[in-house]
Amino acid sequence: MVTLKINDKEVSVNDGDTILDAAKKLNIFIPTLCYLKEINKVASCRMCLVEIKGLPKLMTSCSTEAKEGMEVYTETDKIKEARKNNLELLLSNHNKDCDNCLKNNQCKFQELLDKYDIKEKYKNTREKLNIDNSTTYLVRDSNKCILCGRCVDVCSKVQDISVIGRNGRGITTQIGCAFEYPMVDSPCIGCGQCTLVCPTGALTEKDDTKEVENAINNKDLHVIACTAPAVRAALGEEFDMPIGTNAKGKMVTSLRKLGFDKVFDVDFAADLTIMEEVNELIERIKENKNLPMFTSCSPGWIKYVEQYHPELIDNLSTCKSPQQMMGAILKTYYAKKENIDPSKIFVVMIMPCIAKKFERARDGANDIDVVLTTRETARMIKRQNIDFNSLEDSEYDLPLGIGASVVFGSSGGVMEAALRTLTETLTNKPLEKIEFNEVRGLDGIKEATYDVNGREINVAIVSGIKNAKKIIKKIKNKEVNYDFVEFMTCPGGCLNGGGQPYIDFDKYDVEEVKKLRMKCLMEEDKNLPIRKAHENPSIKELYKSFLDHPGSELAEKLLHTKYEKREKYKK
Amino acid sequence: MNKEIDEIIKNSESLIEMLQKIQKIDGYLYFERLFYLSEKLDMSLEDIYSTATFYNGFSFNMKGKYQINICLGTVCYVKGSKELSEEISKILNIKDGECTKDGKFSLDTTRCLGCCSMAPVMKINDDIYGFVKKEQVKEILAKYN
Ligand code: SF4
Numbered sequence: 001m002v003t004l005k006i007n008d009k010e011v012s013v014n015d016g017d018t019i020l021d022a023a024k025k026l027n028i029f030i031p032t033l034c035y036l037k038e039i040n041k042v043a044s045c046r047m048c049l050v051e052i053k054g055l056p057k058l059m060t061s062c063s064t065e066a067k068e069g070m071e072v073y074t075e076t077d078k079i080k081e082a083r084k085n086n087l088e089l090l091l092s093n094h095n096k097d098c099d100n101c102l103k104n105n106q107c108k109f110q111e112l113l114d115k116y117d118i119k120e121k122y123k124n125t126r127e128k129l130n131i132d133n134s135t136t137y138l139v140r141d142s143n144k145c146i147l148c149g150r151c152v153d154v155c156s157k158v159q160d161i162s163v164i165g166r167n168g169r170g171i172t173t174q175i176g177c178a179f180e181y182p183m184v185d186s187p188c189i190g191c192g193q194c195t196l197v198c199p200t201g202a203l204t205e206k207d208d209t210k211e212v213e214n215a216i217n218n219k220d221l222h223v224i225a226c227t228a229p230a231v232r233a234a235l236g237e238e239f240d241m242p243i244g245t246n247a248k249g250k251m252v253t254s255l256r257k258l259g260f261d262k263v264f265d266v267d268f269a270a271d272l273t274i275m276e277e278v279n280e281l282i283e284r285i286k287e288n289k290n291l292p293m294f295t296s297c298s299p300g301w302i303k304y305v306e307q308y309h310p311e312l313i314d315n316l317s318t319c320k321s322p323q324q325m326m327g328a329i330l331k332t333y334y335a336k337k338e339n340i341d342p343s344k345i346f347v348v349m350i351m352p353c354i355a356k357k358f359e360r361a362r363d364g365a366n367d368i369d370v371v372l373t374t375r376e377t378a379r380m381i382k383r384q385n386i387d388f389n390s391l392e393d394s395e396y397d398l399p400l401g402i403g404a405s406v407v408f409g410s411s412g413g414v415m416e417a418a419l420r421t422l423t424e425t426l427t428n429k430p431l432e433k434i435e436f437n438e439v440r441g442l443d444g445i446k447e448a449t450y451d452v453n454g455r456e457i458n459v460a461i462v463s464g465i466k467n468a469k470k471i472i473k474k475i476k477n478k479e480v481n482y483d484f485v486e487f488m489t490c491p492g493g494c495l496n497g498g499g500q501p502y503i504d505f506d507k508y509d510v511e512e513v514k515k516l517r518m519k520c521l522m523e524e525d526k527n528l529p530i531r532k533a534h535e536n537p538s539i540k541e542l543y544k545s546f547l548d549h550p551g552s553e554l555a556e557k558l559l560h561t562k563y564e565k566r567e568k569y570k571k
Numbered sequence: 572m573n574k575e576i577d578e579i580i581k582n583s584e585s586l587i588e589m590l591q592k593i594q595k596i597d598g599y600l601y602f603e604r605l606f607y608l609s610e611k612l613d614m615s616l617e618d619i620y621s622t623a624t625f626y627n628g629f630s631f632n633m634k635g636k637y638q639i640n641i642c643l644g645t646v647c648y649v650k651g652s653k654e655l656s657e658e659i660s661k662i663l664n665i666k667d668g669e670c671t672k673d674g675k676f677s678l679d680t681t682r683c684l685g686c687c688s689m690a691p692v693m694k695i696n697d698d699i700y701g702f703v704k705k706e707q708v709k710e711i712l713a714k715y716n
């Protein structure tokens with residue numbers, strides 16, 4: 001431990017902790033734009049400058065170790081002046097257009113410009129740089145980039161694929177792909193983790209809210225909103241609710257207020273996925289074929305396999321994701337049941353995820369019309385001046401509004417839901433204990449072994465592509481012997497998806513936020529009247545009156561898909 | 572063609588050394604070569620590309636059959652080499668670092684070529700031209716037809 005003073009207050013921190021860590025402990029605010037705990041430590045933005053008694057130079061607190069007896073000041077005139085200068089310089093290369101920027105009011109850079117009252121001092125002389133909106137899921141605008149490097153470090157250190165990086169040097173540096181490939185032809189898997197850390201509007205989701213508003217205004221269309229499990233656990237944050245609040249009831253009400261004709265729960269489709277996936281797993285185990293089986297709900301992970309490990313494509317479950325299954329059921333079963341022309345049904349998926357925007361168009365299907373992220377949904381609610389916090393709670397519409405698999409929103413959730421159904425299907429006995437605690441939690445790699453009806457089932461749960469890479473290597477080297485592996489693209493699973501609300505890094509610890517969102521989902525699971533996919537009455541009815549049985553010909557046609565090798569860089 | 576790259580990987584100590592050797596073969600770094608390198612090294616292509624763009628001396632444009640180098644070392648610069656390069660740009664309609672559409676000429680400004688006594692200096696492949704005047708450029712280029 002070392003003891004030091006910051007602004008005359010004493011604090012003790014661990015050896016190796018930075019001055020910034022120490023200040024956090026004292027609740028002293030130091031502005032940061034580039035630092036990211038455990039990820040980015042390049043100290044490039046120089047916003048976190050502090051004065052240390054006895055040192056003539058100002059030091060960056062994010063990279064300077066706290067030392068015994070140090071006396072640190074965080075708000076002297078000299079510091080303020082230096083921060084102002086830095087901001088002025090950054091602004092001189094910035095296309096400031098807040099009113100038309102998706103980041104408006106959620107932008108760390110804007111917040112500091114306001115706080116330090118920075119007006120444009122130098123003219124923006126930089127040439128207009130290219131805006132990459134080649135993909136259907138994100139937009140990269142170099143004119144708003146302050147080169148903090150956070151996105152680069154997330155893509156390389158969290159996801160371990162390094163699709164984007166710093167190209168060039170000095171004043172010509174820009175964030176981009178190799179050989180300036182457009183994102184759409186690059187190996188980017190669309191996880192959107194980079195958008196979660198960008199302190200400006202230089203990296204954002206592609207906004208599709210206008211398209212949804214137009215559909216709602218079109219009276220000929222029957223417009224349906226379907227919300228993914230993880231959305232309820234985070235949407236409230238956009239409206240200043242405490243982190244971890246389950247906003248399900250208000251969310252459903254707000255979507256009705258926005259004018260959606262029906263609001264359904266993707267938990268229903270998660271149950272359907274479990275029915276098909278467990279059936280597939282049982283078959284594979286019986287035939288000892290294509291094991292271990294890999295889950296297929298996470299589109300970033302799918303694109304990763306197609307590009308980087310095409311030889312493992314047969315290990316992927318052929319099940320479409322809950323999103324895609326939901327779309328297929330809405331435009332067939334539901335359309336028929338409600339007697340609505342499928343071409344008049346407009347399906348909007350509300351997802352914690354950016355990659356879902358390109359998954360939508362996989363294998364030419366057009367069952368889903370638009371995918372909105374949690375953030376875009378909040379944007380629509382705010383735009384209509386709906387007072388979210390004072391809304392009454394309401395329930396989803398039937399029949400596709402009941403689901404047992406809310407756990408899908410968390411790492412381990414698909415596995416747990418599958419294990420519940422798998423065990424009961426194979427043993428024909430109700431589970432004594434419904435929780436599978438070994439598969440829960442935020443660890444990037446989890447393993448467990450269960451005895452199911454006399455057969456040992458080895459499972460693993462992996463989240464984050466960096467961890468996926470490690471496990472794939474072990475599988476290829478035959479160091480492990482799994483039967484079933486859950487892979488999620490984002491660390492912690494969908495609750496930390498690239499389309500979720502931004503976390504204010506000045507105030508919250510990311511791991512803490514993930515924990516609270518996870519707890520929210522687990523609480524809901526605990527209190528659900530039906531917690532097993534195969535016991536969901538709507539699912540039973542769907543098979544009875546439409547699909548027949550899991551793996552039926554119709555189920556194969558509607559609910560399963562194919563994968564193909566993809567080049568990392570498309571010519 | 573990628574046998575050469577395999578050899579280079581075997582005999583190099585660092586990424587920079589590999590890139591320098593690859594550049595020597597082709598005169599510039601291009602996608603297929605570096606992609607192969609990235610697969611062999613199990614390193615992301617962007618990491619390699621971003622390293623290459625950080626250092627001076629790597630080129631990502633095709634080189635012409637005739638590679639023109641204009642020295643921008645201090646002495647040549649003072650004696651007007653900048654105007655020479657502008658004149659070439661005008662005649663061939665290419666910018667510094669580019670190659671003509673027919674693949675015949677490429678233009679690169681370089682650091683000191685070590686012939687300061689003949690400044691300003693212009694080099695085409697292995698031919699060195701000294702004391703070049705702007706008006707002579709057209710004539711010199713015409714020799715390479
Ligand atoms: S990035 Fe931030 S400061 Fe820049 S235009 Fe957008 S909101 Fe404004």
Ligand code: SF4
Nearest residue numbers: 155188189191192194
């Ligand atoms: S979306 Fe994911 S893969 Fe694509 S650049 Fe961002 S972090 Fe990298």
Ligand code: SF4
Nearest residue numbers: 145146148149151198
């Ligand atoms: S795009 Fe955003 S995160 Fe990436 S370097 Fe620029 S400002 Fe930083």
Ligand code: FES
Nearest residue numbers: 034043045046062
């Ligand atoms: S230099 Fe410390 S936060 Fe950027």
